[in-house]
Amino acid sequence: MNAGIGKTALITGASSGIGQELAKLFAQDGYNLVLVARSDDKLDRLAEVFKSNYDTQQITVIGKDLSQEDAAQDVYDQVKAKDIIVDVLVNDAGVGLYGMFGTDTDWEREKAMIHLNVLTLTQMTKLFLYDMLARNEGKILNLASLLSITPSPLMAVYAGTKAYVYNFTQSLINELKDTNVTVTALLPNATDTDFFNKAGAENTKVTDELQDPAMVAKDGYAAVMAGKNKIVPGGLKNKSYEILAYVAPQEAMAAAMRGKMAQKPEPDAEKEDSVSVAWAVGFGIAVLAGIALTIGYKNTSDFKKARYKYKAKSAGSKAKSAGNALSDALSSTANTLLNSIVDSYKSTKNEAIDLTQQAKEKGKELKEKGGKLKEQAEELVA
Numbered sequence: 001m002n003a004g005i006g007k008t009a010l011i012t013g014a015s016s017g018i019g020q021e022l023a024k025l026f027a028q029d030g031y032n033l034v035l036v037a038r039s040d041d042k043l044d045r046l047a048e049v050f051k052s053n054y055d056t057q058q059i060t061v062i063g064k065d066l067s068q069e070d071a072a073q074d075v076y077d078q079v080k081a082k083d084i085i086v087d088v089l090v091n092d093a094g095v096g097l098y099g100m101f102g103t104d105t106d107w108e109r110e111k112a113m114i115h116l117n118v119l120t121l122t123q124m125t126k127l128f129l130y131d132m133l134a135r136n137e138g139k140i141l142n143l144a145s146l147l148s149i150t151p152s153p154l155m156a157v158y159a160g161t162k163a164y165v166y167n168f169t170q171s172l173i174n175e176l177k178d179t180n181v182t183v184t185a186l187l188p189n190a191t192d193t194d195f196f197n198k199a200g201a202e203n204t205k206v207t208d209e210l211q212d213p214a215m216v217a218k219d220g221y222a223a224v225m226a227g228k229n230k231i232v233p234g235g236l237k238n239k240s241y242e243i244l245a246y247v248a249p250q251e252a253m254a255a256a257m258r259g260k261m262a263q264k265p266e267p268d269a270e271k272e273d274s275v276s277v278a279w280a281v282g283f284g285i286a287v288l289a290g291i292a293l294t295i296g297y298k299n300t301s302d303f304k305k306a307r308y309k310y311k312a313k314s315a316g317s318k319a320k321s322a323g324n325a326l327s328d329a330l331s332s333t334a335n336t337l338l339n340s341i342v343d344s345y346k347s348t349k350n351e352a353i354d355l356t357q358q359a360k361e362k363g364k365e366l367k368e369k370g371g372k373l374k375e376q377a378e379e380l381v382a
């Protein structure tokens with residue numbers, strides 16, 4: 001039987017990206033859903049797809065701008081008015097903003113981002129947590145980020161909001177430890193959604209290496225179901241990044257992130273000219289191949305479709321890695337980090353040697369003084 005039958009999950013930011021993938025997983029498990037975002041048309045379409053494909057039947061759509069004052073209270077009131085009990089709350093809705101804080105970014109957008117990422121998430125948690133505690137059951141999943149634990153130049157305010165989400169969540173976990181209510185923080189690395197486009201960061205080096213939102217959602221879903229404190233999706237690579245963030249000096253992490261958030265280098269004009277013809281031809285062939293494949297795809301069996309999908313995926317990933325110019329930047333970033341860690345280790349080691357030397361000298365001096373005092377005492381006694 002589906003685990004979610006008779007239960008309800010409320011998901012903010014369900015209209016795209018990670019939130020949409022999470023909503024799909026809840027729908028597949030038979031949860032009733034409350035879907036919240038500004039694009040209610042997208043949410044309506046999603047609700048139809050879920051109802052016709054999965055066991056979920058009751059889906060409530062709330063079109064709401066969550067960056068507005070008391071938006072959370074309004075969502076809560078609408079849910080209460082429909083007598084819906086929320087068993088799982090997913091605070092996913094969030095935005096970023098790219099640029100130098102002092103000169104480039106717009107305060108109104110930053111204010112709205114802080115409101116959405118911090119204030120609304122906090123108020124949603126407060127309102128629904130109160131009811132969960134009264135029933136002594138419930139689950140909350142908060143979208144933090146790997147940026148929650150590192151500084152991120154050029155995304156300074158965004159990283160600050162995510163640091164808040166992570167810290168807030170970890171404090172709540174302690175406050176709730178003697179209850180049956182759990183709170184989980186999800187800390188994805190850069191993920192392939194509309195996030196970077198909307199933030200104005202679509203041309204940054206970090207976008208060369210994005211992970212799959214379905215994978216992120218799957219790990220997040222498993223973690224919230226298990227009541228885990230936190231989850232870093234993406235296996236060993238992201239886990240080691242997390243550990244590095246805890247041990248490396250903040251300056252080094254900031255430098256590394258600055259490198260990742262830098263704009264991709266402009267291809268030089270000559271090179272661009274020489275490749276533009278090839279691009280045009282290649283693009284034309286790709287479009288024609290795409291049309292042919294789409295027609296073929298529509299008329300083919302499910303098994304073949306799966307094979308085509310697999311082949312397309314592996315061709316896509318090969319193309320991606322072939323065109324990937326990130327390795328230089330990454331290795332220099334890793335070097336910066338490593339050098340900085342080595343430097344700080346060396347200076348700590350040197351300080352320790354100095355201190356030992358000073359202690360030895362002090363010891364010698366005290367021993368000599370002690371000897372003299374002893375001689376004086378012996379003279380006095382004599």
Ligand SMILES: NC(=O)c1ccc[n+]([C@@H]2O[C@H](COP(=O)([O-])OP(=O)(O)OC[C@H]3O[C@@H](n4cnc5c(N)ncnc54)[C@H](OP(=O)(O)O)[C@@H]3O)[C@@H](O)[C@H]2O)c1
Binds near residue numbers: 012036116194
């Ligand atoms: N992508 C990444 O690299 C990444 C990494 C770590 C963490 N995250 C976090 O993951 C969460 C989801 O982001 P995503 O990557 O899935 O991006 P996304 O595809 O852009 O999705 C963002 C979602 O938030 C909703 N939203 C944005 N502004 C809103 C507002 N004012 N009111 C209500 N809903 C709003 C959007 O819906 P409407 O536009 O329809 O309102 C959309 O459903 C965010 O909290 C983000 O910080 C993302």
